Amino acid sequence: MSIAHAVAAAGLAALATDRLHKATETEIRAAERRVIERRTQAEAASGRRAYTERGRHAAPRPARA
Secondary structure: OOHHHHHHHHHHHHHHHHHHHOOOHHHHHHHHHHHHHHHHHHHHHHOOOOOOOOOHHHOOOOOOO
């Protein structure tokens, strides 16, 4: 095999590998949707309170004796 054939074969192999391991746009969007669903389920299962306002003033005040 000549050096030109070797370089061409390596280029074709690289293209085939890229096609195997490259995610399509639909696969990426589906994965993002699964992550969002998983996070919302975990948040709902944790029982944490969802505050309507942001910041320290929205948190409940500690009980004082």
